[in-house]
Amino acid sequence: MATMGTTFGFPTPEQAFGAWQDLLRKSLALPKVLEAAQTVRVGCTPSRQVYREDKLRLLRYETDAPQRYETPLLVIFALVNRPYILDLRPGKSVVSHFLSSGFNTYNVDWGVPEGGDRFLSLEDYVTRYIDNVVDHIREETGSPKINVLGYCMGGTLSAMYTALNPDKVNAFVALAAPFDWSKKESLLQTWTDERYFNVDRMLEVYGNAPPQWLQTSFLMLKPVQNLMEKYVGFYENMHDEKFLEDFFAMETWLNDNIPVAGETFRQFVKYCFQQNLLIQGKLHIGNQRVDLRRITCPVLNLVARGDHLVPPSQSLPLNDAIGSKDHKAVEFPAGHIGMAVGSKAHRELWPQACAWLGERSDKLRG
Numbered sequence: 001m002a003t004m005g006t007t008f009g010f011p012t013p014e015q016a017f018g019a020w021q022d023l024l025r026k027s028l029a030l031p032k033v034l035e036a037a038q039t040v041r042v043g044c045t046p047s048r049q050v051y052r053e054d055k056l057r058l059l060r061y062e063t064d065a066p067q068r069y070e071t072p073l074l075v076i077f078a079l080v081n082r083p084y085i086l087d088l089r090p091g092k093s094v095v096s097h098f099l100s101s102g103f104n105t106y107n108v109d110w111g112v113p114e115g116g117d118r119f120l121s122l123e124d125y126v127t128r129y130i131d132n133v134v135d136h137i138r139e140e141t142g143s144p145k146i147n148v149l150g151y152c153m154g155g156t157l158s159a160m161y162t163a164l165n166p167d168k169v170n171a172f173v174a175l176a177a178p179f180d181w182s183k184k185e186s187l188l189q190t191w192t193d194e195r196y197f198n199v200d201r202m203l204e205v206y207g208n209a210p211p212q213w214l215q216t217s218f219l220m221l222k223p224v225q226n227l228m229e230k231y232v233g234f235y236e237n238m239h240d241e242k243f244l245e246d247f248f249a250m251e252t253w254l255n256d257n258i259p260v261a262g263e264t265f266r267q268f269v270k271y272c273f274q275q276n277l278l279i280q281g282k283l284h285i286g287n288q289r290v291d292l293r294r295i296t297c298p299v300l301n302l303v304a305r306g307d308h309l310v311p312p313s314q315s316l317p318l319n320d321a322i323g324s325k326d327h328k329a330v331e332f333p334a335g336h337i338g339m340a341v342g343s344k345a346h347r348e349l350w351p352q353a354c355a356w357l358g359e360r361s362d363k364l365r366g
Contacts, residue, residue, distance in 0.1 A: 004122065006091060006189050009296075014072065014175060017298075020048045020085070023226040039265075040190045040334055041089075042084050042088055042089065042139045042190025042249050042252050042253060043084035043087050043088075043091050043221065044087055044088070044089050044093055044096075045061050045062075045063070045087050045093060045095050045096060045130055046061070046062045046063075046215065047059040047060060047107070048060055048062060048348045050106075050136070050140065051132075051133060051136045052260075053129060054111070054117075054129075054132075055110065055111025055112060055113065055114075055117070056109070056110055056111055056129055056133070057108075057109040057110065057111065058108060058109075058133050058136065059106065059107045059108075059109060060104075060105070060106050060109075061087075061095055061099055061106070061107070062104045062331070063100075064100040064294070065100045065102065066102060067102050067104055067364055068101065068103075068358070068359070068360060068363060069101075069102050069103050069104070069361040069363055070141070070143055070362040070363065070364050070365065071103075071143050071146060071147055071170050071171075071361035071362045072096055072104040072106060072137055072141045072143055072146050072147065072161075073097070073103045073104065073105045073106065073109075073143065073146070073148075073149060073286055073357070074101065074106045074108070074133065074137060074146050074149070075094075075105065075107040075108065075149045075150075075154075076108050076110065076130065076148060076149070076150045076151070076154040076155075076157060076158050077107075077108055077110075077150075077151050077152065077154040077169055077177075078151065078152040078153035078154045079125070079153055079154075079255065079260045079261070079264065079282075080153065080214055080258065080260060081253065081254075081256060081257060081258070082109070082154075082190060082253060083107050083108065083109055083110075083257045084253065084256070085151075085253050085337070085340050085341070086107070086151065086248055086340055087107070088250070088253065089245065089246065089249050089258070090342055091343075091346065091348065092246070092249075092340075092341045094340055094346075094350055094351045097346070097351065097353075098354055098357075100327065101190040101354040101355075101357075101358060102358070102364075103147070103354075103357070103358075103361070104141060107131075108129075108133060108154075109128075109206070110193065110258075111191050111258075112259065113208050113258065113259045113260065113261045114208075115207055115208070116307060117208065117261045117262065118203070118207040118208050118261060119121040119261075119262070119263050120261035120262075120263060120264055121122050121263040121267060122157075122160070122263055122264055122267045122268070122271075122285050123285050123286040124160050124166065124261075124264070125157060125261075125264060125287060125290070126160050126285050127161075127164065127286055129327055130157065130158075130161045130179035131161070131165065133163075133193065134146055134148075134165070134168050135168075138168065138253065139357050141204055141302065143170075143295075143362070144168075144298045145167070145168055145169060145170035145343055146168065146169065146170060147163065147170050147171045147172075147173070147357055147361060148169055148171075148172050148173070149162070149171075149173040149175060150172070150173070150175065150177055151177065151248050151340070152175070152176055152177060152178075152309070152310065152336070153178075153268070154177070154230075154269075155175055155176070155177020155178075156177050156178055156179060156272070156278070158172060158174070158177075159174065159177070159179060159278075159292065159295065159318065160278070160283070160285060160290050161294050162294075162295050162297065163291055163293075163294045163295050164285070164288055164290060164294075166294050166295060166296055166297065169295075169297050169355055170298075170360070170361060171297050171298040171299070171300070171360045172295065172297055172298070172299045172300075173299075173300045173302065173353060173357065174299070174300070174302065174315065174318060175339060175340075176265055176303065176304045176307055176309075176310050176315065176336050176339050177301075177304075177310065177315060178272070178314035178315060178319075179279055179292075179314060179315065179321065180276065180278075180279040180280060180311045180313070180314055180315075180317040180318075180321075181273050181279075181314060181319045182276050182279070183275045183311075183313040183314070185313055185314075186221075186308065186309065186310075186311055187283060187308075188220050188221070188273070188309065188330045189273060189292065191217065192269050192273040192274065193212050193274070194270075196273045197263070197269070197293060199266050199269045199270060200266065203258075203262045203263075203265065203266055206262070207262050208259035208260060208261055208262045208265070209259055209260040209265040210259060211258050212257070212292035214257055214259075214260070215254075215255070215257045218309070221309065225247065235306055245333055248335075249261060250341070252273065259310070267348055269316060271283055278290060278291070278292070279292070279317055279321055281293070281357075285359070292318070292322050293321070293322060293323040294319040294323060295322040295323060296322075296323045296324050297317070297324060297326075298326040298327065298360045299318070299322055299324050299326070299327040299332070300327075300353060300356050300357070301315060301316070301318050301327065301329040301330070302330050302332065302349065302353065303315040303316060303329060303330065303332065304329045304334050304335055304336055304339045305331045305332060305333050305334065306333065306334060307335055307336045307339075307343075308335065308336065309336040310336060315329075316329055317333075326360075328356070330349070330352075332345065332348075332349050334349075
């Protein structure tokens, strides 16, 4: 990058010419940029729908890799964004690691809530939708128990489900998931503080939590990085075809926000962010108390050390709250999204996670 000259703060002729050449090279790359933006593809692994309920679709991934384990894997993502972040592009697909390791792998696509879905509650998602999906997989595969991988809010919902249904879950992998909101270390906790945020009033107006509002909130957690540095990096690398493909794939996902059903959003804000009931064993879903000590299956807790959405202090307490004697926490040097798409995570973290799960799953017989 050109540096300013020392005379009156103006660049030298050589520096000005170099900057002009750089601008010309970037201009010549514009057709390639437009092509990458128009042809971007996300969700790289073929899948087919095997179950549907209301807006929810259950996808089963298809692969030529041989199946090695009888115990299937269900991936549960948050309610805020689309689940294909775990299968974004070749080389950036968590799903592909489990498929190549021999797991029969499923993913929940929650669909897009509409106005009539505003009354869907945690009870609907945990004790109806997730339970029905798990039972379908058990029936389809003949496996009495399944493995569950829950990412972000999906990990929280998965822990709730596992605590209520320990007989159906073989092993639980939590990925950058929050369980304890007692330490006010993130901006999200400040913004959702009941002194400043009236969730009831907001939902009276909107019905569901609006996707534009959610996306803006996430962007403003790191405004300089999200609104300035990202585009500086884009300008500096717009000649790189692979960079463009990765950039537009991520932008597609980041802008593919969906609403969160109003009652579920209300309960999650009040019972988790504001009252911190889950880790205390005081959360009730319907008429059932969620006691994390009932999670007795093996648990792998994958924690993002640089997570600005779910800091480690929200994730790590899970291991001390559960009843399992076979549990492990891994703090990995990545951010919230980097755990799913980062090159280092795909080189180091996910092969280890697949091996851990394989050691605790039933191998395919005959």
